[in-house]
Amino acid sequence: MSQDLVLQVRDLNVWYRPSGTIGRRKRRQVLHDVSFDLHRGEILGLVGESGSGKTTLARTILGFVPDYTGTVTHFTKRPQMVFQDPASSLNPSRTVGWILAEPLRIYGKYGKEEIARRVERTMELVGLDPECRDRLPHQLSGGQRQRVCIGAALIVHPQLIVADEAVSALDVTIQAQILQLIARLRRELGISYLFISHDLNVVYEICDRCLVMHQGRIVEQGPVEELFDHPKEEYTRRLLAAAE
C-alpha cells in the first residue's frame, strides 16, 4: 500500500504561539486532527476559505512549523514548495541561471558541469528560452517568473511539489499555460502535487481528488467530480455556491 504513497498525514494538530509569549497557555490551535494520503502521480487539491489553515498545513508538511502533534510521513525525498508570488520569492539581484543552480549548490554534491547541464535541462523542461538564463527576475514576464520558481523546485528532482496558490497571481492566459506545465510534469515525470487554491474552477480542472478545509479541519474529501457535483457537507455546498 505504501509503495503507492508519497505522503501520509495522520491526526495532525498544529499550534501557533503569538510572538513574544512563552509557555503553552497562550498558543492557538490552527489545525485539528488532519489526516489524508497523497498517492504517486496524483494532483490533490486543497480548498477552503481564507484563514482556514491551508498554508499552515503546507508549511507543516515541509517541516517549517515546530509546534505540532501527529505524524507526517514522506515516502519520497526532497519535497519542494512553490509559492503564489514569483516576484517576491525570487532573489531580485541574481540571474535566472544562478537562481536555478542555487538549490543544487545547497546540496553541495554537484560539480559545475553537472549544475550547468541540469540548469539547461530544467529550463527546457519548464519552457524557458535559453536566453532567459542571464536575465534578472524583473526582466521576465510573470509567467516566466513562475516557470523559474517551478524550475527551482524541479531541479532537485522531487517527487512531491506543494503548490500554494501557485497560479493565483497570474492572468488567465498565463495561468492556463502554467496549469498545462504542471499537468505535463505529472504526466512525464510522475510528480505528485498538493495543489492549494482558492479558485475552485482551477481545482476542478487540474486535480484528481480534493480536500476541503474549514476552520483547520478536513470536513470532506473525495474525487473532484464527485465532490463538486455531489457535495455531502453543508460547508462544501456553501463554498461551491460562493464560487458560482
Ligand SMILES: Nc1ncnc2c1ncn2[C@@H]1O[C@H](COP(=O)(O)OP(=O)(O)OP(=O)(O)O)[C@@H](O)[C@H]1O
Ligand atoms: N506565523 C503565524 N503565527 C501565528 N498565527 C498564524 C501564522 N500564520 C498563520 N496564522 C493564523 O493561522 C490561521 C490559518 O492561516 P493560514 O495562512 O494557514 O490560512 P489559509 O487557509 O492559508 O489562508 P489564505 O487562503 O488567506 O492564505 C489564521 O488564523 C492565521 O491568522
